[in-house]
Amino acid sequence: MATQSSFITSLVTSLIVFLVLWLVYAILSRRPGNAVIYYPLRVLRGEDGPTVAKRRGGAFAWVREAFKAKEDDIVATAGLDAAVYMHLFTAAFQIILISAIFCLPILLSLAGTSNYNQQQRMMDGNFTYTNIDNLGMGNIEPQSSKIWAFMLGMFWVSLATYYVLWKSYRRVVYMRDRANANAAARPQQYTVLVRDIPKPVGKESRTDQIVNFFARVHPGVFSRVQPVHDIKPAGKIFSDREDALRKLEHAEGVWEISKQKGDGAGQRPMHKTGFMGLLGPKVDSIDYWRAKSQEMNPQLEAEQRHTLQEMQQAAAFVIFSDRRSAAEASQVVHAPHALRWRVSQAPEPEEVVWKNLHIPAWQRAIRRGVVAVLTFLLIVFYMIPISFVASLTTLENLEELLPFIRSITRISVLGNIIQAYLPQLALILFLALLPHILILLSRLEGFPAQSQIVRSASAKYFYFVIFNVFLGVTIFGAVFSNLSSFQVLLDQSNLSVSRVVQLLGSKLPPVASYFITYVALRFFVGYGLELSRIIPFIIFHLKRKFKCKTDREVREAWAPGAFKYHKSVASDMLILTITLCYAVIAPLILIFAAAYFGLGWLVMRNQALNVHVPDFESHGSFWPHIHNRVLAALFVAQITAIGYFGIKEFPFSPFLIVLPILTVVFYMFCKKNYYPSIKVVSLYVAADVPKAQPSAESIAHTYTPVPLQEGHPGIVDRRSNLATKIDSTVNAVV
């Protein structure tokens, strides 16, 4: 029973790691100097870091605070996107809880009192099973009438999912509409993005062309045009100047610090101007960078003038005199050939991807096709290096490769730990590389807004984990053994739908305990790291010690960054997919899944309230993405069940076909009823009159990219413009 003991070892070590990390958090977060690591959001919002850190008492304070916080607090502090992300945890937790009410008491006891595994062992000496396997549906005799209860369980889980998703979608639509209606007016509510503007006829300038068009089709409510320019050359000069200004600031900081030592006169920093600062004449850094940055000022001004006059692109922001008209215009076909003058809601100014705006529709379509093919290849062939490394990392292989390891693995506890974690660690390391590639691919697709890029990357990541982790472990059985079984599968030319159903049903149950270990690892270690922020903590202190010389550099060193939705949502959805697939087949997983989403809910709320700063606010546009993937997970679970119930020779298993049909109907209903309210702003909501209204000039200014802004100080804080960001988010949503 080696598997069982490694299973328990894995759980226990995960728990220990988590408790250690919790302890680390409890100790470190109370030290005032660490406030910028553990409460950066509060510090940015103007609270005094040390006071916040001191006020907290006991290791459970954060739990209490996260638990007590209202949804409105989350919206006010972290924005609607974060609140919607929290809602994923709420919804998953609710689904699991309702499922558990039926599955844990009834199905576990039914499975526990059966002994089919034992029977099979008596028939076939090679058959192995663990005590955990005895608590799953595998232990039920085929054709037994007990299977009725499991079938009922499948219906129960499905209905619970529909119910929770339905309530959640309503809630998200409500929150979004409330934010859109009564909130203080925001620039994007008055603005639409126009792309694919045709070439102007004759000598008409682009601006005139756009103004004439909109004055004709939106008489009375059209207010102002803010054309989009090619900012590449101006951006280049701007960032060169920014680089010089940063180096100037750094050199001044170094001088300032040197004054505090010795006689107070300090020592002006020097550097060589040649390759890597190693060659060339030595110069005074402050003088050098000041001169450099100043000589670029007239260059930038000239380039700005040139850009504004000559480099208009086939896109523009059009500003309306009221929110209703902008909302209406963004939903309407403007030109007889609909691929021209394409109008859509303007993204929030901060999340505009300036480089993508001018890409014409046909090119966006081609880019999307190419990226889809690349993503497909990436997903399918990423398995090859993973499985290669994974095959090295099974203990036996490692012992062959590196014989000295044997001395370690002889100690049984250590051997078990390594056996339990090695494959998972290999997987997790490889997965860490991926999100950056996916974000890059999504950016190439030509989306106008950062939030769309993140959503698209998240979708790709979801496909990746489903294919490579979920299907990889189950159907292909290849990731952690070898590629041969995958090849066998591909060689079977008659790969059909019924075959996939059968495969899912037969291959999923045996790996239940593997997935339970996976979930446990993810929540204990993952949330432990997230909560304790060990890595940012170390990086910050290293940077502050050796690199940071100015206030700006320190600020950027502790800047907490935003939630990485494109990574986290897909991972969470993988856990939920696994949970839904096993909820009935191996109900024990519900306990671990509840822990994952329960703990996740607490930790993420803490991070939303205290740590992460949103990069952008898309007003919960993420929810349909999450909703659809939960439904897809449920669909896979239902298909798996059909396969597995068939293997159990249960004569009534065809009844289960109702479930995938129900899922499709529910999907269509939500898409028709709720999705439009996320995609666009309904007229009823947009017709609400705000208290105050921004001027068209101020809106046009927010839609000017930084390199074209006159009188900009010249340095943009890295990892987003934190201070202004917080203010605008808070004002907008409260």
Place this chain on the structure above:
Amino acid sequence: MATQSSFITSLVTSLIVFLVLWLVYAILSRRPGNAVIYYPLRVLRGEDGPTVAKRRGGAFAWVREAFKAKEDDIVATAGLDAAVYMHLFTAAFQIILISAIFCLPILLSLAGTSNYNQQQRMMDGNFTYTNIDNLGMGNIEPQSSKIWAFMLGMFWVSLATYYVLWKSYRRVVYMRDRANANAAARPQQYTVLVRDIPKPVGKESRTDQIVNFFARVHPGVFSRVQPVHDIKPAGKIFSDREDALRKLEHAEGVWEISKQKGDGAGQRPMHKTGFMGLLGPKVDSIDYWRAKSQEMNPQLEAEQRHTLQEMQQAAAFVIFSDRRSAAEASQVVHAPHALRWRVSQAPEPEEVVWKNLHIPAWQRAIRRGVVAVLTFLLIVFYMIPISFVASLTTLENLEELLPFIRSITRISVLGNIIQAYLPQLALILFLALLPHILILLSRLEGFPAQSQIVRSASAKYFYFVIFNVFLGVTIFGAVFSNLSSFQVLLDQSNLSVSRVVQLLGSKLPPVASYFITYVALRFFVGYGLELSRIIPFIIFHLKRKFKCKTDREVREAWAPGAFKYHKSVASDMLILTITLCYAVIAPLILIFAAAYFGLGWLVMRNQALNVHVPDFESHGSFWPHIHNRVLAALFVAQITAIGYFGIKEFPFSPFLIVLPILTVVFYMFCKKNYYPSIKVVSLYVAADVPKAQPSAESIAHTYTPVPLQEGHPGIVDRRSNLATKIDSTVNAVV
């Protein structure tokens, strides 16, 4: 070579039938008394029938006239829908012509100079072929380099189709936009249809509720609400009264005619009031029906008042002050939950399906699902009775069943004729029943407009003919032999995509000559009947002789009715599907297809200019439907080619996979670029200001169903309200 002689017999007899019918037309149409049969549209537009009939000279006059007519004439006379239907013939003819330029000279000569059929015959004595088969790709040796030319032909045909479809879509969009922009204003342009209005809160009346909602979301441009009522009870009384009024008119007509005979005093008609006019007391018909109709007047008025006050439904027509605002409103999401307050373009008043307006969205979805299932069953199982009858109607079977037939079939010419036509006739007779069922099914789906019902029925009919005629004859090979091969197909559990491709490729070529016969029958006999209008001619003269006593009854007897798009489009599309599939495999079919669409173009233009009266005008909404089905036909042809080229063991046949992908890309492009302009009216077009504008009151009046109209004369002309219809169409489009 029995097949070949029956093939030629079939062509020759078809031609003879057509020439006879043409002769009939040439003779009958010149008699002034038949003007209402051959020129009813002109008569209705106020031209003098006899003059029109006389002015025409020679049997070719109609050809000249149909050929010379401009597209604008068609639009002005018969409306945009008819012009778009003519465009189907233009487009198909162009596709075939361009295809023929390559396929006829090159492919025919390549096939004609090969002798694979002969080789096969030498190898296998049972192998049979005809001279016609020698002109197809079947006569090319496998692996021959001649196949390159056929592959090039496939690309040529595909590119020709894309080109013609692209030009056609542009043209249709242009015509539609022109009709929508400059034309005299029509009521539907100012109106939107609102459905799924939620229950009013508290004591608010429905009208107040709708007015308040639209005054909020469309301030300034919202003009008036015309609520929709449940007209069932009022409609019942109205039609009872109409029935009485018609009988009164008829009785007066009878008396009027009787006066002309004998002494001029005439004889007042009498009838019995009991069952079927056979029992009960005898009464004076005129007095009886006058009293009956008058006693219903107060009833109707009371019911009208009651309906207007109490029976408002959850739908309404909302009238705007300008076309732009209505066009904009019809494209926008109005309520936070998008399944409420669903707003769409209002249909033309004449084509509103009043009974469907109140059906809520969820019920429409269910209805659509149920109808889809019913249609599927209908399509699949309609084959069973057809194949049963068809198996009876093969000559051998008939001779067994009815031995006396043998004496006829002994005469070889007659035998050949019967052999050639019997199966087709059985099919055609069965198909005649179907359209009525399909229209009924489509009405049940809950569409608000008659044109949508017709489109939906046409789609169903298309699926039907593709499945039962095209696939029935080719893949299943079952329609005209027996059901066993169909069963064999279903029994093969591993029915996969590649298998379907293979089947299409292998089964299609052998039945080429069957389909050529089918096309010839359809165009010679079908268009002969359409042109000569033999059946309406006979019915009209019978009715006038024995039934019609009043002017109204005569007018209704010759009323020509509209084009039956739901039947004809699907049939035309079947011919085009067959043509595209055989264009390369058996290029000879292009000649017959060119004749079908060329002759069809002439005949249908003649019918559009002189005969049919549109029931409704949907401004060319039919085009996307046609466009998509042409593309689907091309897609099937491309898949077939992949299969057949594979059978010919041509190593480069995988190149053909490019074609279906191209088709999908082209489909997506048209859907994105052109479809929106058909589905909605773009703002740029709607922003055109018309010369004159109807008042909100007059628009509201047109959207009042007849039974609720005050002071209506009481009788609605059957087969649409012809006179007013013509006027409004003409005024609207010119």
